[in-house]
Amino acid sequence: MKIDLKNLTIEKAHESLTKGDFTVTELVTAYLDVIKEKNKEINAYLEVYGDVLIQAKHAEEIFQNGTATLMTGIPIALKDNMLFEGHIASASSKILENYKATYDSGIVKQLKNEGVVFLGRTNMDEFAMGSSTETSAYGNTKNPLDITRVPGGSSGGPVAAVAMDGALVALGSDTGGSIRQPAAFCGLVGLKPTYGAVSRFGIISMGSSLDQVGPFGKTVRDAEILFNAINAFDKNDSTSIKMEDRIKPSPLKKKIGVPRSFLSTDGTDRDILKNFEESCKKLEEAGYEIVDVSLPLIKYSLAVYYIICPAEVSSNLARYDGIKYGLSSEEQKLYDVYTKSRGKGFGKEVRRRVLLGTFILSHGYFDAYYNKAVKVKEEIKKELTKAFEEVDAIITPTSPFMPFKFGEKLNNPISMYLSDLFTVPANIAGIPAISIPSGKNEEGLPFGLHIMAPFLREDILFTIGKDFERLI
Amino acid sequence: MNLADVKKLADLARIDMSEKEMEEVAKDFDPILAYVSQVQEVSDGQDLSVKNSEDHFLHNVIREDEVTNERGEYTEKVLANAPDTQDGFLKVKQIL
Numbered sequence: 001m002k003i004d005l006k007n008l009t010i011e012k013a014h015e016s017l018t019k020g021d022f023t024v025t026e027l028v029t030a031y032l033d034v035i036k037e038k039n040k041e042i043n044a045y046l047e048v049y050g051d052v053l054i055q056a057k058h059a060e061e062i063f064q065n066g067t068a069t070l071m072t073g074i075p076i077a078l079k080d081n082m083l084f085e086g087h088i089a090s091a092s093s094k095i096l097e098n099y100k101a102t103y104d105s106g107i108v109k110q111l112k113n114e115g116v117v118f119l120g121r122t123n124m125d126e127f128a129m130g131s132s133t134e135t136s137a138y139g140n141t142k143n144p145l146d147i148t149r150v151p152g153g154s155s156g157g158p159v160a161a162v163a164m165d166g167a168l169v170a171l172g173s174d175t176g177g178s179i180r181q182p183a184a185f186c187g188l189v190g191l192k193p194t195y196g197a198v199s200r201f202g203i204i205s206m207g208s209s210l211d212q213v214g215p216f217g218k219t220v221r222d223a224e225i226l227f228n229a230i231n232a233f234d235k236n237d238s239t240s241i242k243m244e245d246r247i248k249p250s251p252l253k254k255k256i257g258v259p260r261s262f263l264s265t266d267g268t269d270r271d272i273l274k275n276f277e278e279s280c281k282k283l284e285e286a287g288y289e290i291v292d293v294s295l296p297l298i299k300y301s302l303a304v305y306y307i308i309c310p311a312e313v314s315s316n317l318a319r320y321d322g323i324k325y326g327l328s329s330e331e332q333k334l335y336d337v338y339t340k341s342r343g344k345g346f347g348k349e350v351r352r353r354v355l356l357g358t359f360i361l362s363h364g365y366f367d368a369y370y371n372k373a374v375k376v377k378e379e380i381k382k383e384l385t386k387a388f389e390e391v392d393a394i395i396t397p398t399s400p401f402m403p404f405k406f407g408e409k410l411n412n413p414i415s416m417y418l419s420d421l422f423t424v425p426a427n428i429a430g431i432p433a434i435s436i437p438s439g440k441n442e443e444g445l446p447f448g449l450h451i452m453a454p455f456l457r458e459d460i461l462f463t464i465g466k467d468f469e470r471l472i
Numbered sequence: 473m474n475l476a477d478v479k480k481l482a483d484l485a486r487i488d489m490s491e492k493e494m495e496e497v498a499k500d501f502d503p504i505l506a507y508v509s510q511v512q513e514v515s516d517g518q519d520l521s522v523k524n525s526e527d528h529f530l531h532n533v534i535r536e537d538e539v540t541n542e543r544g545e546y547t548e549k550v551l552a553n554a555p556d557t558q559d560g561f562l563k564v565k566q567i568l
Binding site for chain 1: 473477478481482484485486487488489493497500501503504507508509510511512513514533546549550552553554555556562564565566567
């Protein structure tokens with residue numbers, strides 16, 4: 001039978017797999033066929049794993065045993081910074097071109113237990129540094145909705161894989177907006193969970209105090225199911241939150257905050273603001289009260305981010321030295337092995353950010369930049385926490401601009417960095433946030449609505465998200 | 473930021489870069505540093521050791537320093553990724 005991948009959801013797939021309408025192997029083969037047809041142009045996948053059909057057989061056995069869960073046999077795409085034992089994970093960098101994972105990341109381990117089928121690893125900005133997937137060492141990924149435009153980033157590969165129907169769902173990572181902005185650019189749902197909700201063990205680090213793994217799906221429900229499957233304590237991640245410390249859902253106030261003064265700053269596209277007002281009206285139709293919230297400090301989130309993140313990048317990337325693994329330049333002296341391997345192995349944006357972080361952490365500037373940023377981060381967190389005493393959630397557009405063309409922002413770092421304007425406060429505060437499609441413009445390019453909720457209240461995002469989705 | 477500053481950073485970060493690129497970096501850094509300097513506008517005055525109460529679940533987890541695997545259990549797997557090895561060790565170039 002021909003499987004309708006365009007309209008397939010996890011629950012529909014599960015039902016069909018349970019009833020025997022199609023087998024896991026047939027489902028996986030349908031996705032592999034799409035990848036074969038479309039990946040050459042889109043470049044979402046860097047590699048389709050060689051053992052996909054073996055994984056599918058294993059999932060079929062789980063179905064036969066009668067122990068299948070919703071995730072069993074679901075074909076998903078991984079981002080190239082997630083370790084899957086025995087498979088390459090390169091963070092889309094030359095320096096890790098041949099690096100083979102020696103262990104499973106926490107999320108892969110959990111999903112393996114449920115018999116998920118990992119189709120392959122997908123493209124990203126090198127070490128997740130970028131908002132367009134143009135900094136990858138392995139070429140651009142194209143936006144499946146308009147191939148002249150970027151898919152967003154840094155999780156451009158995973159989002160494009162789902163948007164081209166080359167995977168049912170996918171996992172990305174988000175340090176400043178890297179799941180939510182590409183979701184908005186490709187018309188999908190993307191969730192960044194609470195910092196500490198999902199294991200970071202075995203995820204190639206960028207900014208450790210901000211990184212978080214989360215799902216992409218066509219629907220809020222798909223994102224919720226995949227999130228539930230990875231939402232677990234992991235003893236191997238020192239920032240993982242124990243299950244007994246997690247906040248239980250409580251009833252909603254049905255009140256949503258809009259930070260009006262933040263929206264009017266920094267030149268957000270007029271079409272985006274117009275679409276946002278329409279989204280507010282839809283939420284009112286759905287029974288939510290929309291109120292203004294004053295958040296004078298969140299506009300500093302992006303500046304805080306571009307201090308803390310490069311600082312952590314420069315420390316995290318010190319491990320790539322040409323000695324233990326990865327690209328190694330053949331030299332006579334050890335110092336030259338370090339400098340030449342790193343010089344050749346890292347791309348331009350990575351080199352720039354490592355140097356920026358080195359500067360920020362250097363003697364004489366540490367207090368003025370890094371320490372100050374850490375203090376402001378705490379103030380922003382407090383401000384948002386206080387706002388959530390009055391409202392269930394805070395909404396903004398996801399991106400201040402529409403999916404842009406290749407090369408448009410690559411040579412202007414500040415302009416590229418502004419991509420994260422609305423998404424980065426959630427990383428700074430450690431709170432969960434989701435992007436949900438909110439319609440399309442005249443050219444058919446998608447808009448995204450961004451919703452933030454208090455610590456560990458992903459349930460609020462799913463509730464509001466589903467109410468909103470019904471009205472789109 | 474001038475070329476000499478960037479050269480020093482590149483040396484500290486152990487990254488070999490062309491002079492042309494270092495000049496570009498010097499030029500790029502000024503607007504970035506001007507942008508991030510906004511944080512100076514925020515008045516704080518709080519003690520860094522004071523964390524938000526909501527953060528109670530985020531703390532460093534310290535564990536006993538105990539061996540959890542067999543000796544050599546992962547050696548082969550880990551060294552398989554190394555560029556140069558000898559007798560179960562990583563091999564490095566002359567240091568001085």
